[in-house]
Amino acid sequence: MKAFILKTVFVLCLMGVVGVSAQSTTKTTTTTTTKAKTTATTTSKSTATTKKTTTTASKTPAKKTTTTTTKAKTNTEVVKVGTTTSTPPPPVNVTGGIPAMKFDKKTIDFGKIKTGDKPEVVYNFTNTGNAPLDIDIVSGCDCTELEWTRTTVQPGEKGFVKAVFNSVKAEAEDHKKPLKKYVDIVLKQIHPKSGGPIAESLTFDVFIVD
DSSP: OHHHHHHHHHHHHHHHHHHHHHHHHHHHHHHHHHHHHHHHHHHHHHHHHHHHHHHHHHHSOOOOOOOOOOOOOOOOOOOOOOOOOOOOOOOEEOOSOOOOEEESOSEEEEEEEOTTOOOEEEEEEEEOSSSOBOEEEEEOOTTEEEEEOOSOBOTTOEEEEEEEEOGGGSOGGGBTSEEEEEEEEEEEEEOTTTOSEEEEEEEEEEEEOO
16 A cells, blocks of 8 residues: 555655646746747847848938039131231322432433343433332343432432343343343332322333444
8 A cells, every 4th residue: 555655655756856847848938939039029120120221221312413514605706817918118298298219311222232241321410200109119121230328318318239241141132232231129108199209210221242
């Protein structure tokens, strides 16, 4: 009888220990499960928060960068540039008077000469006008060398034009026949009435025999 009681007590104790272990295991499992759920919930919340953040970020419209191009207005000024040439200065307009050239002779005859001769003549003149006189141009043929007064000739003063005929430079067809050569003079002053230049003409005659 005692032996039966002892067995019974042993079994009951054993069952109590097993029950306690089972309860501990159940509590541990429950706690672990609860922690797992909590972790899952936290992860879900974090994921949801992340998704919301991502969604919010994606919904935020990108700032539009507006580039304004300003077209500068360029004012172009057209400047006319004059061309400087080596042409002689324009004639001087005479006011209150007119210069006049009075020559002691305006023509001369060199007569017959030979090839190589260089006859020359000086045409002297006086300014008989009532205004200053300036010689601008004196011209002749290629075989005539010319010199003249380069300074201003005042009224009453004298000047000259010198011509030298170089027979060596004469053309072949100019030989053995009488020739008349011209010396043209143009003043810087212009005539107040006609508006044209004041000009004079001189001549000389020559005959190249060979």
